[in-house]
Amino acid sequence: MLAYILRRIAGMIPTLFVISLLIFLIIELPPGDYLSNQISQLQAQGEAASVAKLEFLRREFALDRPFMERYGVWVGLWPGPNGFDGLLQGNWGWSFEYSKPVGEVVSGTLLLTVILNLATILFVYIVSFPIGIYSATRQYSWGDYGFTLLGYFGLAVPNFLLGLILLFLMNQWFGVSVGGLMAPRFIDEPMSFGKFLSIVSHLVVPTVVIGTAGTAAMIRRLRANLLDELHRQYVTTARAKGLSERRVVLKYPLRMALNPFIADIGNLIPSLVSGSVIVSVVLNLPTVGPILLSALQSQDQYLAGFILLFVAMLTLIGMLVSDLLLALLDPRIRLGKGAAA
Numbered sequence: 526m527l528a529y530i531l532r533r534i535a536g537m538i539p540t541l542f543v544i545s546l547l548i549f550l551i552i553e554l555p556p557g558d559y560l561s562n563q564i565s566q567l568q569a570q571g572e573a574a575s576v577a578k579l580e581f582l583r584r585e586f587a588l589d590r591p592f593m594e595r596y597g598v599w600v601g602l603w604p605g606p607n608g609f610d611g612l613l614q615g616n617w618g619w620s621f622e623y624s625k626p627v628g629e630v631v632s633g634t635l636l637l638t639v640i641l642n643l644a645t646i647l648f649v650y651i652v653s654f655p656i657g658i659y660s661a662t663r664q665y666s667w668g669d670y671g672f673t674l675l676g677y678f679g680l681a682v683p684n685f686l687l688g689l690i691l692l693f694l695m696n697q698w699f700g701v702s703v704g705g706l707m708a709p710r711f712i713d714e715p716m717s718f719g720k721f722l723s724i725v726s727h728l729v730v731p732t733v734v735i736g737t738a739g740t741a742a743m744i745r746r747l748r749a750n751l752l753d754e755l756h757r758q759y760v761t762t763a764r765a766k767g768l769s770e771r772r773v774v775l776k777y778p779l780r781m782a783l784n785p786f787i788a789d790i791g792n793l794i795p796s797l798v799s800g801s802v803i804v805s806v807v808l809n810l811p812t813v814g815p816i817l818l819s820a821l822q823s824q825d826q827y828l829a830g831f832i833l834l835f836v837a838m839l840t841l842i843g844m845l846v847s848d849l850l851l852a853l854l855d856p857r858i859r860l861g862k863g864a865a866a
Contacts, residue, residue, distance in 0.1 A: 540841065597611075601613030618827030661755065685803050734808070735797055739796065760773060787854065802818050813835070
């Protein structure tokens with residue numbers, strides 16, 4: 526198992542480099558960049574001094590170089606002008622929109638983004654797991670129809686509308702402040718028990734809103750997989766031998782049906798981040814979603830590139846976790862050529 530983990534981690538390194546190249550290519554596809562757009566506006570206004578300053582910044586951050594050189598400087602494969610380091614040296618780049626290092630822009634949002642995504646993933650799996658089993662073992666019952674209706678409701682209702690409704694209800698019923706991931710009085714305070722409770726209470730609405738669509742899809746997937754296993758011959762044989770229905774379901778069919786369920790962990794992370802951008806704007810959440818949207822609109826390439834690369838790293842980690850869980854769950858999955866039969 527250790528050798529398998531090391532091989533998977535080693536394989537993540539070239540994958541991450543390829544992803545970083547694709548991210549940088551996509552960000553560079555629109556004509557111009559943040560500074561060139563600013564230069565065009567200042568030239569139209571006749572401000573020569575400001576144009577000279579922006580031209581200096583273009584040279585300072587290697588934006589006047591060819592594409593591969595700019596990519597190499599950003600990643601840190603070779604040094605940039607005036608010792609400008611890249612990602613491999615721990616320099617995440619410079620945000621032209623905020624006029625500060627990328628690390629300072631996103632430092633307060635990365636941890637909250639990870640916490641929100643973990644809470645949403647837990648919500649999706651905790652809710653969809655029992656409902657999917659119930660719907661599969663009680664096919665065409667009133668409960669199955671009811672959960673199917675709720676699933677369609679979750680897929681059909683826009684997330685931002687559901688978020689506004691839940692914000693209103695939480696404020697009216699429980700007195701939770703509208704928007705954000707904590708009460709305003711805790712924003713600049715160090716972590717304490719009161720701040721922790723405030724974060725937990727504010728996580729309820731965004732977790733439910735962001736996880737609703739994923740939960741509905743996961744319920745349908747687990748239900749379909751488990752129904753397929755329950756109609757196989759070995760399940761009929763187990764029932765004929767007198768095994769209880771609970772043992773029949775839990776012994777083998779559920780384990781086999783969980784394979785796609787667990788394999789979706791890696792795919793779920795990028796969908797949560799991309800799906801939470803509008804929700805984060807509407808709910809005023811201090812996550813990387815609104816920052817990424819603003820960076821893409823203004824062509825702040827270093828800031829947008831780092832956030833997209835951060836999401837890609839979360840996806841690779843999620844896929845590694847799902848592969849390890851699948852290897853433990855299903856003995857048919859081989860970890861290597863020397864795995865025992």
